[in-house]
Amino acid sequence: xxxxxxxxxxxxxxxxxxxxxxxxxxxxxxxxxxxxxxxxxxxxxxxxxxxxxxxxxxxxxxxxxxxxxxxxxxxxxxxxxxxxxxxxxxxxxxxxxxxxxxxxxxxxxxxxxxxxxxxxxxxxxxxxxxxxxxxxxxxxxxxxxxxxxxxxxxxxxxxxxxxxxxxxxxxxxxxxxxxxxxxxxxxxxxxxxxxxxxxxxxxxxxxxxxxxxxxxxxxxxxxxxxxxxxxxxxxxxxxxxxxxxxxxxxxxxxxxxxxxxxxxxxxxxx
Numbered sequence: 001x002x003x004x005x006x007x008x009x010x011x012x013x014x015x016x017x018x019x020x021x022x023x024x025x026x027x028x029x030x031x032x033x034x035x036x037x038x039x040x041x042x043x044x045x046x047x048x049x050x051x052x053x054x055x056x057x058x059x060x061x062x063x064x065x066x067x068x069x070x071x072x073x074x075x076x077x078x079x080x081x082x083x084x085x086x087x088x089x090x091x092x093x094x095x096x097x098x099x100x101x102x103x104x105x106x107x108x109x110x111x112x113x114x115x116x117x118x119x120x121x122x123x124x125x126x127x128x129x130x131x132x133x134x135x136x137x138x139x140x141x142x143x144x145x146x147x148x149x150x151x152x153x154x155x156x157x158x159x160x161x162x163x164x165x166x167x168x169x170x171x172x173x174x175x176x177x178x179x180x181x182x183x184x185x186x187x188x189x190x191x192x193x194x195x196x197x198x199x200x201x202x203x204x205x206x207x208x209x210x211x212x213x214x215x216x217x218x219x220x221x222x223x224x225x226x227x228x229x230x231x232x233x234x235x236x237x238x239x240x241x242x243x244x245x246x247x248x249x250x251x252x253x254x255x256x257x258x259x260x261x262x263x264x265x266x267x268x269x270x
Contacts, residue, residue, distance in 0.1 A: 004069055004070070004075070005067045005068065005069065005075065005101040005104050006068060006069055006070035006104050006105065007067075007068035007069075007072075007104055007105050007106075007107050007154075007219070008065050008066070008067060008068070008097070008098065008101065008104050008105070008106050008107065009065070009066035009068055009107040009108070009212055009215050009216045009219055010063060010064065010065045010066070010094070010106060010107070010108055010111070010115065010212065010215075011063070011064050011108070011109075011115065011208050011211040011212045011215060012060050012062070012063045012114075012115045012118060012119065012208070013060070013061060013062040013063075013192050013204050013205075013207065013208045014055065014058040014059060014060045014061060014062075014118060014192070015058060015059060015061050015192060015193050015196045016037045016040070016053045016057055016058055016059075016193060017057055017058060017059050018033030018034060018036060018037045019033045019036075020057055021033065021036040021037050021040050021053070021057050022035065022036030022037075023036075024057075025039075025040055025057075026039065034197075037053070037193070040053060040057075041053065041193075053193075055114055055117055055118040055121070056121065058118060059087040059122065059125075060087050060090050060091065060118060060119065060122055061085050061087060061090070061196060061201070061204065062079060062080075062085060062090075062201070062204050062205050062207075062208040063079070063080045063090050063093075063094055063119075063208070064077060064078070064079050064080075064205070064208040064209045064211070064212040065077070065078055065079075065080065065094070065097070065212065066212045066213070066215070066216045067101075068107070068216065068219075072219075072220060072223055072228075072229060072237060073237055073240065074216060074237075074240075074241050074244065077209055077212055077213070079205050079208065079209060080093040080094060080097075081093055082205065083201075085201060085205075087122060087126070088122070088125075088126040088128075090122075091119055091122040091123050091126060091128060092126070092128055094119055095119070095123060095128060095130055095133065098132075098133070099132060103132060103144075103152075105150070105151060105152065105153065105154055106152065106153040106154070107153075107154045107156065107215065107216075107219050108153070108154075108155055108156065108215065109155070109156045109157050109171070109172040109175070109214075109215050109218065110155065110157040110171070110172075111153065111155050112147065112153065112155045112157075112158060113155075113157075116153070120133075132144070133145065147163065148163065154219070154222075156175070156215065156218050156219060156222055157171075157172075159222055159226075160175065160222075172211065172214055172215060172218065173214075175214075175218045176214040176217060176218060177263075179217060179218065179221050179265050180262075180263035180264050180265035180266070181213070181214050181217045181218075181262070181263065182210065182214065182258055182261035182262060182263070183214060185210065185257065185258075185261050186257075192204055192207070206252075206253075206254035206257075209252070209254055209255075210254060210257075210258050213241075213245075213258060216241075217238065217241075220234050220237060220238065221234065231267075231269070235265070235267070238265075242259070242262070245258065245259055246259065
């Protein structure tokens, strides 16, 4: 199995490290961690029209990974360290899994701007050693963290914007909807902190799983775009994955919800 996995499509959900926010943002003010987070979010909302706390003050609480074979077929989708969801174990499982599968290509949507920096910082925080990822003795173009090394990491947002030359307004939600997939449904990223505070981890994990599915389908279409798949081959794989989801839906209701919101891509060539 490890040798057969060629790509790891992943997504991460995170929350504020509340004690860290209170300590560093409001030193000497005797705020509780929860009060510190509320105040910081209010300040961000007023200044930037978004209350999303920077990743440097966050910890991961859900990471979903889609295992994909060399022929671009989906093998499985897993959520790391379920049901404990311990940030240090999540980070360790992610990086050790990458090594276990012989360093497959990571696939994300805007992962270079958020997901990977947070996972790297989490490894720093918890004392994890990642020599394979941070290896810097080879050619710069071959190093895993090189922005243009798409053998190590394919950031679909960077692909679609020519490495940040334009803004991709609409994000993953738009990209998924362009090809008939659900995109954002009941949960969106700005709701994760509140869901966590309410103890709704299952909803967060389901959201993360569905984001991985959207990312996977966008990844498939990107392979058509660059000439690695024909559109007919892509549609065949999409149909196979839909059947796979139907088979899994009884055990994972999130997949049934995803299927309920499913849209078939209207092929203009037929």
